Amino acid sequence: MTQRPNPVDGCFLRYEREHHGVRPYIGVVLHATGSAPKLSVVRQQVADRIERMPTLSCKVTKQGRRTVWATDAAFDPYDHVHEFRLPAGSATLDTTVAALLAVPLPEDAPRWGIWLIHGYADHEYVLFYRAHHAAQDGQALLDAVTALFGTGPPLAPRPAVTARAVRRPWRQKIPARAVARSLADAVRGPALSWPTQDTLTGEPRLASAAVPVSWLRETGRALGASANDVCLAALAHALRAWVPAGWIAADQRGRDLQVSLPVSLREPQERFAVGNRLSAVRIPLSFWEDSPTARVAAIARATGRARAADTRRVLQAQLRLPESAVYRFLRQGRRMRNGLDTSGLLQLHGRLALGADPIETAVATLFLHGDHPFAVSFLGYAGQVVVCFTIDRGFEDVGNLAALWASAVERLWHQNVAKSTAAQGSQP
Template sequence: MTTTVPSPNAVDGCFLSYERDEPRFRPYVGAVLEVTGSCPGPGPVREQIAGRVDRMPGLACKVTRRGGRTVWELDPGFDPRRHVHEIRVEDGRPSLIRAVDALLGEPISAGAPRWGVWVIHGYSPDRYALFYRAHHAAQDGQAVLDALTALFGVGPAVPPRQAVADTPGGLGTGGNRDPLAWVRNIPARAIAQNAADTVRGLRSTLTWAPHRPLTGRTRLLSAAVPVSWPRDVAKALGATPNDVCLAALAEAVRDWVPAEWRARPGPGRELHVGLPVSLRRPEERFAVGNRVSAVRVPLSYWAKSPAGRVVAVARATRRVRTEGMRRVLRAQLECLPEWLVYRFVRQSCAANSAVDTSGLLRVPRRLAVGADPVEAVVPTLFLHGDHLFAVSFLSYQGQVQVSFTVDRALDDVGDLAALWADAVERLWREVTGSPVDPVDPVAAPVSPSGHAGPVSPSGHAGHAGARDPHASRPGENS
């Protein structure tokens, strides 16, 4: 299998420049994999990765300077075994939590391809974890999932699809790389919509003053619900499961924000998320670098009806999920100068821009380390600027996991992940009319972060009574 090794695009370059300008910035994305079995140590993990790394050729690429330009290049000394690290811990799940939280702030050396796998074990005789981390300049969210599937997926390698030749109308995905031709074939309505979004994006989104300085240190909170819950709600309301996840996010934040926090810039302002849109063409499946953009989407934060909020969010996201919008965003990626894209990225570091989110990603295949099955996958994001938290959603093996990366200054405010799981459950019961039932075995595994608490009687990995934002503190489950 071959890979495309292009010069870093504008988004790649922005993350590299941002890290250079702000040395404390940690732009890493990844996932925690909780594995059932007795940990074999790092050796077998190294061999499995070495035997499969050619399924994801971009893992061998590093960023470097050539002739005054920043470029991606294949690392001549690449050895995937060196990218696997071992962390031994004791004292049960709390030590796993502490190890994961500590790794969120650890840099990865720029002298080699910037990804790694940390084998965390010793906290349980029959469970261990792998923490996959990659620099966002090299991998977007979809690339992280491709890497996980390549390295740990059960079954044969998945080859990339072939590029489709461009048609005279410019509707294909390969061949023609003339950026101006690409722009000329973008529907005028999509261009106008994108321009309107840009103007609206200048208005501040809803945020709050927590009356305490942020620390820059983060922790991971997570919880799980059965995948059938957001799917059932989405089907009933003409939405998507991602719409349901976002609507539940708005309700969880409403429950989480303490009454004494003053809203900025004032009451009535809408809360937005930066909804990612994948721009990856079929032939770019294993290319290094980012193929993603984002569109600001309102969450109908003040809606009185949770079901009505889902409908409103679905209406807002529907226009984003069009081929015309993807073409507009792809043209921006290919045509805008890096200095301008960097300006947009730096603007997004302000909390009043939008909440950072991954959208609902899906791991399409079961994962395993040797014969040991991966039971849960929790995605991880990063914080930048004065954001209070970032949120990510991921579907794997019958569960939807939510993860919040939260500044440690807010440890005593409440468990956003548990509140989100509670909001999804209430939505599901309201829309489907389902009564309280016994523990759902699909949702029984506790999430790797451990902060979601024990499995509640209603079936999700969360806190009973989590509607009270102060009923459970993130540290109390550690």
């Protein structure tokens, strides 16, 4: 493990402290098949697996202006596993998970926890893993879930190497392009947005839907794009159908809607390092494009630039900016015009289980950020990709975004793969 300071960790701690209604927690809802086990069974498996990811025993705190990582001398994995039984006829599973998203995690311990949720069905239960974003980024979150519930052999932690600090001039230590890129992402416009301030409640609800991962991969191959590009194109199509016409003012028409897409900067030797190793880029969704295939192509061009080695070097340089500067950009990102929040397409490799009970479905959850009406995650597992919208309850009756997204994916697959395959099969 490396304890290399990272400004992103401290920013999320400060963000929660200064904005009391915000809970910057991310998580994964694991649906297991079988009768709900005793809490002691879950605790024992977690305790037996902790050594597979040693960073789970580390805690992050603020000491004055400094962000400090340290091993928790009092760490007990049993303290991080909890139980919630839904009484008959009470709140639904999604409502319960949404409520847990707002429960603060203790500040004097490693900032993660697992909830065994049961009582809502006879032969199914849920394990809800969640962590503070100051403690884990998306890759670390999935690594933790795999370490604790994976059925395959454990990943061997690679020793992290921390280079000696070398005094360098400011212009070499933090390239000017990193500052310029951060400023551009903060103020870029004009971008499409719609009024939300009078509607937002700060209370989340969840909506999810699943599609076969083969639909995304086959559509991507047919259009020269990635599965992630297809996810984003389907999101734009779903939003076109979801946003009421009255929300878009005349001067907003023609402006593009943008998402803030995370980019993992975690190097192989940092696979089990503490904290965040990521930055983000803004991706235009070609919101007004009427051709679905043209939209996919435009998004593929944008994400291709985001994956370029030069862009990656600039994003890595952003992580060397002072924490105060990074925090300023995070706060500016509260405004919806700076891009709606998405996880991008994440992937859980292998299969998961609690004892002999298989995990059949995995759903990633995000948090509500500033003026954004929702955040959207995409998670691939066991042959499916599940979309999950964390939506402000002020938009309770606007429409089912998750179902619209799944329908858009199916339509793209049918138009670009199924029809083509059927036409080829009908040829003599």
